[in-house]
Amino acid sequence: MRETxxxxxxxxxxxxxxxxxxxxxxxxxxxxxxxxxxxxxxxxLDVILCLLGLHKDSFAAVIILNIRLPRVLVSALxxxxxxxxxxxxxxxxxxxxxxxxxxxxxxxxxxxxSIAIVYLDAPFAFLPIFAFxxxxxxxxxxxxxxxxxxxxxxxxxxxxxxxxxxxxxxxxILYFAGAKAYVIIFWxxxxxxGVSWNVFWVVxxxxxxxxxxVAGLAGKLxxxxxxxxxxxxxxxxxxxxxxxxxxxxSLLTAIVVSYLGPIGFVGLIVPHICRxxxxxxxxxxxxxSAMFGASFLTLVDLIARTAIAPAELPLGAIIGVMGSPYFxxxxxxxxxxxx
Amino acid sequence: xxxxxxENIVVDIDGNRILESISFSAKSGExxxxxxxxxSGKTTLLRTILGVIRPKAGDVRIGNRSIYSMSWKEKSAxxxxxxxxxxxxxxxxxxxxxxxxxxxxxxxxxxRCNSTRVESILDSLEMRHLISRSITTISGGERKLAYxxxxxxxxxxxxxxxxxxxxxxxxxxxxxxxxxxxxxxxGKIVIFATHDLTLAxxxxxxxxxxxxxxxxxVGGLDDVFRPKLLRSVYGIxxxxxxxxxxxxxxxxK
Numbered sequence: 001m002r003e004t005x006x007x008x009x010x011x012x013x014x015x016x017x018x019x020x021x022x023x024x025x026x027x028x029x030x031x032x033x034x035x036x037x038x039x040x041x042x043x044x045l046d047v048i049l050c051l052l053g054l055h056k057d058s059f060a061a062v063i064i065l066n067i068r069l070p071r072v073l074v075s076a077l078x079x080x081x082x083x084x085x086x087x088x089x090x091x092x093x094x095x096x097x098x099x100x101x102x103x104x105x106x107x108x109x110x111x112x113x114s115i116a117i118v119y120l121d122a123p124f125a126f127l128p129i130f131a132f133x134x135x136x137x138x139x140x141x142x143x144x145x146x147x148x149x150x151x152x153x154x155x156x157x158x159x160x161x162x163x164x165x166x167x168x169x170x171x172x173i174l175y176f177a178g179a180k181a182y183v184i185i186f187w188x189x190x191x192x193x194g195v196s197w198n199v200f201w202v203v204x205x206x207x208x209x210x211x212x213x214v215a216g217l218a219g220k221l222x223x224x225x226x227x228x229x230x231x232x233x234x235x236x237x238x239x240x241x242x243x244x245x246x247x248x249x250s251l252l253t254a255i256v257v258s259y260l261g262p263i264g265f266v267g268l269i270v271p272h273i274c275r276x277x278x279x280x281x282x283x284x285x286x287x288x289s290a291m292f293g294a295s296f297l298t299l300v301d302l303i304a305r306t307a308i309a310p311a312e313l314p315l316g317a318i319i320g321v322m323g324s325p326y327f328x329x330x331x332x333x334x335x336x337x338x339x
Numbered sequence: 340x341x342x343x344x345x346e347n348i349v350v351d352i353d354g355n356r357i358l359e360s361i362s363f364s365a366k367s368g369e370x371x372x373x374x375x376x377x378x379s380g381k382t383t384l385l386r387t388i389l390g391v392i393r394p395k396a397g398d399v400r401i402g403n404r405s406i407y408s409m410s411w412k413e414k415s416a417x418x419x420x421x422x423x424x425x426x427x428x429x430x431x432x433x434x435x436x437x438x439x440x441x442x443x444x445x446x447x448x449x450x451r452c453n454s455t456r457v458e459s460i461l462d463s464l465e466m467r468h469l470i471s472r473s474i475t476t477i478s479g480g481e482r483k484l485a486y487x488x489x490x491x492x493x494x495x496x497x498x499x500x501x502x503x504x505x506x507x508x509x510x511x512x513x514x515x516x517x518x519x520x521x522x523x524x525x526g527k528i529v530i531f532a533t534h535d536l537t538l539a540x541x542x543x544x545x546x547x548x549x550x551x552x553x554x555x556x557v558g559g560l561d562d563v564f565r566p567k568l569l570r571s572v573y574g575i576x577x578x579x580x581x582x583x584x585x586x587x588x589x590x591x592k
Contacts, residue, residue, distance in 0.1 A: 008470045009433050232389065236411060
């Protein structure tokens with residue numbers, strides 16, 4: 001039987017829906033593992049009973065509800081935010097290597113946040129505003145230098161220039177920060193140590209509307225990826241959508257950087273792996289990346305807090321160690337990139 | 340009956356005059372071919388008609404409305420555009436076609452297409468075996484055909500194709516031109532730019548000859564395919580070979 005457009009498309013869609021279901025199972029498993037495993041391990045059954053509101057008064061429930069649950073929820077949300085920031089920058093710059101970290105967004109955010117912490121004594125809940133200004137500044141500069149020209153070299157070089165610029169400025173601030181330098185250095189390591197319900201609520205309320213907005217933008221991002229002229233001819237207001245995507249990517253990065261520190265490479269690795277398994281249609285790539293990013297960060301955080309327990313490894317450093325070779329591999333094999 | 344009129348458009352880019360007072364019109368059912376040497380302004384002209392470049396002076400009208408007063412959504416119901424260089428995107432051929440059909444309205448998995456028409460385009464261009472392949476893994480010519488399929492599948496009033504046959508072998512080039520002719524017969528406006536003067540002469544009803552951004556010839560075959568005019572524009576002599584009264588080939592001497 002010959003394959004028609006409709007049958008071929010249906011085939012692709014049903015395959016992708018199956019993958020999304022598998023990823024949701026993976027998310028559930030990593031969520032339960034994240035709560036169950038730790039210095040004191042809690043049986044999975046107890047975890048489930050506790051989450052269902054039973055077993056409220058046990059010792060395990062105290063650990064779960066006060067320590068592990070907020071931490072796992074924040075790591076999952078942060079993973080989803082970083083992965084979607086990557087999807088947004090990759091569609092906007094039409095380049096699979098464009099991620100918030102490589103473009104220097106995290107460095108821009110770190111720089112402005114350092115000023116806010118050292119010189120302005122900014123209150124906890126306002127940190128994302130400063131981080132947002134920093135990311136927006138960085139991404140605007142990268143765009144001014146490299147544009148959306150499909151030119152990987154220009155993009156990466158612009159990212160290097162911006163990252164170097166902002167990390168040097170951050171070093172200068174640290175140099176003159178005195179005792180406050182410690183706060184910043186600890187935060188630059190990146191991690192979820194001591195994450196509380198307060199952090200969860202700020203991250204949750206801040207990121208939820210943005211995550212929903214990104215999902216709503218998915219179809220338009222597909223069109224944007226076809227190039228400005230084709231996208232315009234298909235009815236897309238290219239400049240507005242690009243601006244919106246850049247703002248949303250900056251907001252997502254800002255929320256994560258403010259409370260978890262500059263965690264790199266999630267926005268590169270997660271969308272890349274998801275693109276291999278669900279394709280590049282953003283209507284599937286975005287939910288897939290959100291779920292996989294959430295699972296990924298939850299599992300890496302699990303490693304961070306159990307590898308040398310009771311001490312913790314810095315999450316940002318672990319992901320950096322994993323992410324840098326992956327990035328190098330992608331650069332080296334960029335001809336085989338999906339794009 | 341739709342009429343597209345290009346009225347005295349002047350385009351400056353980065354302070355350079357790219358197009359100077361270009362005027363012509365196209366009616367439903369007409370195939371207009373834009374010809375001229377490299378850098379003569381063909382692509383700029385098509386992009387100005389599409390509305391992605393705003394002219395410094397002049398206007399492009401569909402009926403009585405200026406296209407520059409329309410939203411992108413309104414324009415998308417009028418124009419289908421094929422760029423000269425088609426991007427390598429990580430979508431499959433079938434996705435590309437579906438995205439083209441749905442445009443910005445693309446939501447869920449709605450397949451809103453005139454399937455018989457799309458299927459016949461795929462068959463004519465021999466693209467069926469490639470529909471599940473990624474655009475990044477097919478050849479340059481096949482990629483061009485994928486975008487041609489997408490642009491042809493859309494049901495609009497005017498088709499703006501920038502070098503639709505570049506990178507294509509003769510057979511596929513002729514197939515693409517035949518499909519454009521079918522669209523014109525169904526009352527659509529077709530405007531295409533090309534360097535292939537033979538295809539231009541054989542398929543177009545009207546010609547717009549540009550040189551250094553100026554309109555140096557507009558009209559039918561006999562108005563534009565004059566040896567002296569072509570020589571002055573291209574700087575070389577041409578053989579204009581006629582068979583049974585119509586031009587069958589235009590080749591450099």
